[in-house]
Amino acid sequence: MSALLQFHKTILSDIHDPTTNDLTIMARGLGLRRILCTLMKIYNSPGTLILLVNASPEEEAEIGEELGIMGCRNPGLRVIDHETPHRDRKALYLAGGLFSITSRILTVDMLQDDLPTASVTGMLVLHAERVTPTALEAFVVRLYREKNTTGFLKAFSDEPEHITVGLQPLKNIMKELQLRTVHLYPRFHESVKESLERRRADVVELSQDLSESMGDIHHALIQCMTATLAELKRSHSTLDLDDLTVENAYFRSFDLIARRQLDPMWHKVGPKTKQLVSDLGILRRLLGYLLSYDVFQFHAYLETLLATNTFTELGVKHNKSAWMISEEAHVIFEVAKRRCYLITSTAKLVGGLPPVAQDNDDEDWDVLDDVTGQQGDKKPKWLPEGIEPVLEELPKWSLLSEILLETEGEIMKMEGPRRPPAAPGTNVVLVMASSTRTCNVLSEFLSSKDDDAPRGQHARVMLMRKLRLYLWWKRKLAERKQDGRAAFAMPDTFGRSGPNQGYERMYGTGEGVSAALERKDKERLERQAKRRRVRGGGPPVAESSRPKQQQPVSVLGTIQSEANDIAAFWAAQSTEDVAAAMALDLEDPALINFDSADLVNEFDAHYGLLAPQQTVIVRPYSDDSDDRMLAEFQPRFIVMYEPNMDFIRRVEVYRSSNPGLSVRVYHMVYANSCEEHKYLAGIRKEKNAFQRLIKEKATMIIPIHDERLDAKSEALIKTISTRIAGGRREAQETTQQIIVDVREFRSSLPSLLHASKILIVPATLTVGDYVLTPDICVERKSLPDLISSFNSGRL
Structure with a gap:
């Protein structure tokens, strides 16, 4: 401490x-x-x-x-x-x-x-x-x-x-x-x-520009948010929706702000307005994912969104979002795909790969390429013909590599022959990010990056592995669509022994409970398709008879055809070729099997404590526990991969609490992006909040809290029952009380009853939630719970 x-x-x-x-x-x-x-x-x-x-x-x-x-x-x-x-x-x-x-x-x-x-x-x-x-x-x-x-x-x-x-x-x-x-x-x-401000840390502010493709997607997302907000305000012109701005939409609290503004008429709000509020949350998350996810994670997430905004086999619409059919959405999907790969000849996908000749001299050619510094152009056998990998890296990855290289040089100077006398702190490099998923991506990048590669190609090994996983995921999507099963999100890893085991571990094999649930969902959709026609809506028809032009055909059709082509490519290969292409290669250091006995033995042989100068710690931002983390690690080099106002102050407190400790902070931010705007808006919102609190404190009428009045006469009147001779019988002098089930104290009703000067008696009730008299009890239920109780026969 x-x-x-x-x-x-x-x-x-x-x-x-x-x-x-x-x-x-x-x-x-x-x-x-x-x-x-x-x-x-x-x-x-x-x-x-x-x-x-x-x-x-x-x-x-x-x-x-x-x-x-x-x-x-x-x-x-x-x-x-x-x-x-x-x-x-x-x-x-x-x-x-x-x-x-x-x-x-x-x-x-x-x-x-x-x-x-x-x-x-x-x-x-x-x-x-x-x-x-x-x-x-x-x-x-x-x-x-x-x-x-x-x-x-x-x-x-x-x-x-x-x-x-x-x-x-x-x-x-x-x-x-x-x-x-x-x-x-x-x-x-x-x-x-x-x-x-008595002791300040050495802060290096690094402003990184977005890549051209990221800038196009970022601009399109902002345009979609602006259009969605305008449509929401147009639908409810009678409400005060001035707080619903793009600047406020950057924060997670925006959903609560929107719900609070619409709360007086939320029971009258139609599905269109609820969909607009949901779309704003999706667009906000997309802005964050654009700057933190790798290209395949981001593209796969977009495809799952598109899959939920299409038609089912029975012609039922799923969450039709207005921004999905805009020109900006077309830019988002097309540019996101171009960041991953290019389709040079789609027709070749269906034809399959030509036979791969067995060349025993591959290892010799690889050694020769390493000696001469040339890159071999041999194409992986799992990559279909017609797909040219682009593998765009996030711009901050190369910047992070340069920062770590600079810190390594500074550490070597500190530990050289002319090093200064012992000073507090360690040479641990601490990298802070916004989420655990971002930390996992950074850890994977730092552990597999190629330091000798030119700028923008350090993560080629990692992204090739992501491409391999993406192709497997697309094949699984096509197979599940043919079987009538629901889609699933792309996993982060293959699993321990191959992609199939990783998929089954995370999403199930489709048997047992999963199959029962899917069958139940399919029956529910069939019942929904057979429902009677309501006023203002057309009869549901099959997908084959519904015109496809109502959806963004250029995007949806392209993605679906690519999935079918990739599935056809794998179907054209023999079982041995598919197994060899998609199974993990134990000789590939980037795809190593963590269950292998050789790795366990090697781990035991090299087990030991790492020196601080050899340690790079990647952690997500947390709450006040970060203060203790800084006090334990005592790092001299801190890299803020994403800006965070709270952590900057924690570093200030950490630096001021340790006299003589030299701290260098690298502050990374994307220029002219939602990341920078959100950071500046957060500082501005907190400052305005304190200014308002200071003004309210200066003009506030101090509340005076009196003891609760002993209103015995009012309580006495409440105990008189008009059912008993019009209340002419003698009144009972007992205090009015209500027995409340202990599980009901999660709600606000017991508090309101107590504020009304009614004695609350907690108890564990078998029937009912509130016992008013020996003859009357009240069961509090929500409407869905009430309907299910009627259907099941409990009521």
């Missing part, structure tokens, strides 16, 4: 007092978890009971490990979940300590008095931006304050953008948490700037 910076100490001095209740909002990447763990260590003393609420399982594990590093052990942080028995929970509460507990279990234990609420020392609430009037956390705080007015409550959030939606969102959160003090710590806070 690194030492606390000055602004960390300032924040702790403001919020550590157990007699105060605060809401702390920080910018992401400044070390919120470090402050939280330090605060829990301060409060960890015998006889205290501290509750951590609203933490995810990953956060619970990370916080527990950090507390252990800080010395909070035996018992440290204990997690209470659904696996903890009821009797054990009561014993743990009485013993005291640090507990992380889910909101549902905490609510039930408070209502059943299993948790001594009056003895709770304090409560720490994470992700305060998610607290709403119907959230379980608001219910927990209300129960907590009913019996405990002396315990403290500290709430934390590092997502200020989520606290800018609606009217006075900050005030609403403070009202539900019953807080009156808020602390704001943006990146431009005076104490934060003073601590982080």
Whole structure:
């Protein structure tokens, strides 16, 4: 655990007092978890009971490990979940300590008095931006304050953008948490700037241009998003849809924004509008995949999208998207295919390959090519005639190779005879990317790249393997289409013993349950095709009688014909040729079998610890756990393959927390791309969010929280039943209560009932969800669940 910076100490001095209740909002990447763990260590003393609420399982594990590093052990942080028995929970509460507990279990234990609420020392609430009037956390705080007015409550959030939606969102959160003090710590806070700008890392900003084909696809995707947004606004001109912009569409939260804007009339929204909202999410993902996927992964994903927007054998439309039939979509599909390969003579595919002569001198010619530096032009026997591989690499791959070559030279200087005296840090090279899939692609590229190849051809071995996998996938698609089975996505690898085993392991063999499910889907589609004609729609017809001109024939027809040609090519070959072409070659280092005994023996012979200067670590961006990762590895060279605002601040904190450590950061970004626009828009959105929060804090009316009034007269009236002599009988003085099934506490209704001053009694019910009287119970069901209950006979 690194030492606390000055602004960390300032924040702790403001919020550590157990007699105060605060809401702390920080910018992401400044070390919120470090402050939280330090605060829990301060409060960890015998006889205290501290509750951590609203933490995810990953956060619970990370916080527990950090507390252990800080010395909070035996018992440290204990997690209470659904696996903890009821009797054990009561014993743990009485013993005291640090507990992380889910909101549902905490609510039930408070209502059943299993948790001594009056003895709770304090409560720490994470992700305060998610607290709403119907959230379980608001219910927990209300129960907590009913019996405990002396315990403290500290709430934390590092997502200020989520606290800018609606009217006075900050005030609403403070009202539900019953807080009156808020602390704001943006990146431009005076104490934060003073601590982080005292020591700066050596940052090398690298702006990489998109390739010509990537630029064409990128421009076409933006045009499709603009047209889809315009169509969505045109369909609902009466709604305020100003927030639905292309800039906001870069972020994952855009789907929530669109749903929130359309929520007042979502029950009236037709399938066209829902399809437009779904299309925006698909286009956003395509923009990200264009910059991170290799050419075959991206092209295969486009083909799966196209397969879902075509007609079935029974003439039923599947998710017809408007952008699919635009001119821009034609550009996207055609250019994506040209990045992979070119079709020089499609007719040759059907004819099959000529007989391959057995040449025993191939190895001699390969050795001669290596000596003379020439590339042999022998075509792989698994590549059909008429396909010319293009194998376009992502521009950042060559740039990453140059960066690693530069870091290797710097490391050699550091470890040379004139090396400086021992300094903190290691010569580990840390490469950070946005997702696990991107990290897998980069790891595969770095492990198989050819350093002697010219720029743009370092990954030819890897891409040839991807082409081989792609051709196998196309053959499988054609076979499944002939059998009437559904398509599947292209896998990342062949598998351990060949492409078939990899396919069967990931997608099943089509037998057993898979066959039953496919048969059930086929029957459902047949019933759908035979349904009665409804007003405004035409009768479903077979695919053979439906005109094909309604779909982008130039794209769909070409792709389908290519799949058929490739399948025909494999069908024309003998079984031995297909097996030899598609099976893994153990002598090929790029396609090595990880189950071979030779590899196991070689691994045992060369097993050992790698030196830091020989280590390149590729990891995806995470949450505050990246702070501990930096503290453990202590890298001197950090490569940010994709821009990330949070990680830049973590590097600033890491550099400032380790005096004397020299850190060089390579910041890579595609120029004039959605990646750059998203990065800049994220910085701008966070800055605007903090400015709005600062303004709201300055003008906010501080909420005053009174104790719940003892409205006995109102409760007395509610207990009088008008069915009994018009209410003239004596009224019962018992409090109105409702027995609620414990599984119903995931919903917001128990919280609303409790807010209406009704006593809630949790219990495990066999029949019904809410017991109102000895004669009346209520079963809460959604419409699909209700229909299925009627069909199955349960109701």
